[in-house]
Amino acid sequence: MGYSYRPPMIEVQELTKTYRHFTAVKRLSFRADPGQITGFLGPNGAGKTTTINMILGLARPDGGEAKIAGTMFHELDDPVATVGAVLAGGAFHDGRSARESLLATAAVAGLPDSRVDEVIELVGLGDAPNRRVGAYSLGMRQRLSLAQALLGDPQVLILDEPTNGLDPGGIKWLRETLQRLAHDQGKTILLSSHILTEVQETVDTVVVIAEGQLASEFSLRDLDSDAGQVIARTPQAEGLVAAVQRDGVTATRDGETVRVSGMTSLDVGEAALKAGIVLAELRAEHLELEQRYMELTQGKGR
């Protein structure tokens, strides 16, 4: 299989934004690649929303540039088909119905009304398309925002704190939807959040910013295989400890719980399967990511 270069769909270069004497974003550079969910993390006031606003042309940078699919946002020929955004907890007029809100966007993009009905069904709002947005819960508004973002079937999705207001079921649904869009359909997804635990099961790569500057950029997979801890629960705990023993792997048992360091959860699962061990629970604990995030952002909230 030949190597094929996939250029970044979102490319931020030396982006800077200053409000009077306050620098919200300072020479920030990062990229988001196709087929991946890039977590855009940082504490409150780190500059995440300002950065996203600059990427989407809502705010003018004082320096640097942001490109989507190689083009500045305001130069995109068909923005609805290129990038979809979920911002500000759903930017909709309360007096309009969900369907009318989407029809207005579909009209700009020249999309048929049937596409509006499709995305409404897709995000699970099929029961209330004609209800006024003002009567929607925060979670429903987030789903409507996602429907709007998906309307033009864009290659790039930018989501600013999309889990706000979602219940656990909604968060799970969002995670599965985003993973399907990125991993199965090859879309580029930039997902901002200030809550690490909400996105750690979702993202593939992480960009951490603090005080408007890049703190770190890394792949979650690398981190996971480097130092993640896998927790398994099984009535055959002793057998599992024996099954995973090898160089570089540490396994400790506490009752029915086994903690394994130096292996991914996939490796542990495979080892258990080969040994005929029944697992009641298997999960990766991103202790290292959490520690790293805290180190990078400690005391840098604004």
Added chain:
Amino acid sequence: MDRQIKSEWIKASSVRSTWVIVGLSIVGIVAQAITALIQGGSDSAALTRGVLSGSSYTLVLMVILGAVASSGEYTRKSIITTYTVSPSRARAIVAKTVVVIAIALVIGALSVPISRLVAAIWFAVGSGSWDAGLGTALHYAYGTMITYAGFAVIGVMVGVLCRSTAIAVGVAFGVLFIIDPILAAVTTYSEYTATASAATMLDPDTHQTAQPAFGAAIALMVFYMIVLSAIAVGVEQRRDVD
């Protein structure tokens, strides 16, 4: 641009405030006609002018229509959606203005037929007469349509500049109905105010010395619309959306 205008029409027609303003505008036209008929007198030409002249109540509502259409997007944050699906802010503002002008023109076009209907009912029930011919009616309709459209555009642009419905309505009223009359008190400026040109166009057959002629009034209104639009679009293109 067609798609953008269609989108703005969907937005305008899908909110209750648009239809409330349209309804109140019709009420304003009826109220103006009834007021003129009550105050009528024996001069049928004066009565005709009074009944057919555009409603000043409705003129105020046109400013509100424009201001609500534009500033409401900022108040409700839906401007974020508007600008993320349409990166050209100038096109978005122009499309919204076209829709507001269309609504104002329709209301202006309805003004004379509604006034004539009110007068016909009034005369059928009571007594009196008037002498409104088709030429006079068209003259009044033409002037009223342009005035309503012009004031609606002023409302849109003030709304874009203020980004708040309450402030936009307050500023528009302050400029049009307080500062403008004060400037009109200065003799050299009196013929060039927006309100003076509106007075001419709403009642073209009653010409006061402090008002511009009908053609000049139209030119003045178009001038104010273009200058204010250029300022609003220019400012908006340089501002951030929070």
